[in-house]
Amino acid sequence: MESTAPFTAWVDYFTRNGVRQERIEATVDWNAPCTLPPDARAAIARSLQRFELGESGEGTHLLGLAERAGDPAYVDAVRLLIAEEQRHSALFGRGLRHLMAPSLPGHWTDRSFTLLRRSLGLDTEIALFLVAETVALDWFEALAASPDPVLAGIGRRIVADEREHIRFQIDRLHLDLRRRSAVARLGIAVVWSTVAVGAATVLVVGHAEAMRACGSRPAAVWTRGLHTFARSARTVLTGPVGRVLGPSVVRPDLVGPLPRIDTVVR
Numbered sequence: 557m558e559s560t561a562p563f564t565a566w567v568d569y570f571t572r573n574g575v576r577q578e579r580i581e582a583t584v585d586w587n588a589p590c591t592l593p594p595d596a597r598a599a600i601a602r603s604l605q606r607f608e609l610g611e612s613g614e615g616t617h618l619l620g621l622a623e624r625a626g627d628p629a630y631v632d633a634v635r636l637l638i639a640e641e642q643r644h645s646a647l648f649g650r651g652l653r654h655l656m657a658p659s660l661p662g663h664w665t666d667r668s669f670t671l672l673r674r675s676l677g678l679d680t681e682i683a684l685f686l687v688a689e690t691v692a693l694d695w696f697e698a699l700a701a702s703p704d705p706v707l708a709g710i711g712r713r714i715v716a717d718e719r720e721h722i723r724f725q726i727d728r729l730h731l732d733l734r735r736r737s738a739v740a741r742l743g744i745a746v747v748w749s750t751v752a753v754g755a756a757t758v759l760v761v762g763h764a765e766a767m768r769a770c771g772s773r774p775a776a777v778w779t780r781g782l783h784t785f786a787r788s789a790r791t792v793l794t795g796p797v798g799r800v801l802g803p804s805v806v807r808p809d810l811v812g813p814l815p816r817i818d819t820v821v822r
């Protein structure tokens with residue numbers, strides 16, 4: 557796909573994606589009892605509590621920045637993306653009720669991330685979004701492989717969305733950053749990678765017990781998350797000028813509950 561205004565395809569994708577989300581959710585037996593041992597339940601609950609908070613924002617600041625970018629299709633796509641993130645928060649809440657755990661009123665990682673983002677421009681905010689989504693993707697994949705069917709369903713549902721979110725953020729950043737000079741892009745790569753290493757470390761340290769409870773090694777989540785970040789950043793900064801990824805699933809409403817999406821970045 558080659559275009560200077562790629563976001564109408566994204567609006568179309570996000571608009572249709574609700575059908576796929578419902579199909580995935582219909583495969584989950586939401587009333588299945590939780591059979592995990594108490595320590596595993598507690599560890600996973602602590603992780604879901606933070607994600608429930610982190611994805612609950614109304615995105616007012618991000619939408620304001622998107623409006624200034626001057627592309628109405630992009631604004632519509634961001635609005636639909638924020639709605640998907642809020643549904644992720646609701647899914648994490650559903651997981652907490654399944655684990656019989658409460659929601660959190662607030663957490664320092666969420667407050668710091670929100671404060672940091674408020675002081676930034678669109679590209680920097682999206683760059684941070686991309687860091688958060690790439691380093692966490694492998695943890696959601698571990699959740700999708702959890703022995704608990706409800707948690708696994710939540711993981712499958714979120715992974716299917718997040719893989720597309722990563723492509724969406726790449727398209728915006730590529731459009732804005734790829735034309736900068738080689739020196740500027742090198743500087744961006746250095747700072748961005750440092751932030752990604754820090755974010756992956758905070759994630760893995762904070763959620764290590766939950767990762768182990770789902771049968772995943774925290775060090776492997778750290779490595780794979782940073783690998784996904786590196787591939788995404790490379791596509792943004794060095795991919796062919798004007799190249800647009802677009803959604804990997806053009807008609808998500810026609811795709812079954814477990815779509816084949818083998819790569820985040822092609």
Ligand SMILES: [Fe+2]
Pocket residue numbers: 611640641644714718
């Ligand atoms: Fe999300």
Ligand SMILES: [Fe+2]
Pocket residue numbers: 641689717718721
């Ligand atoms: Fe996302």
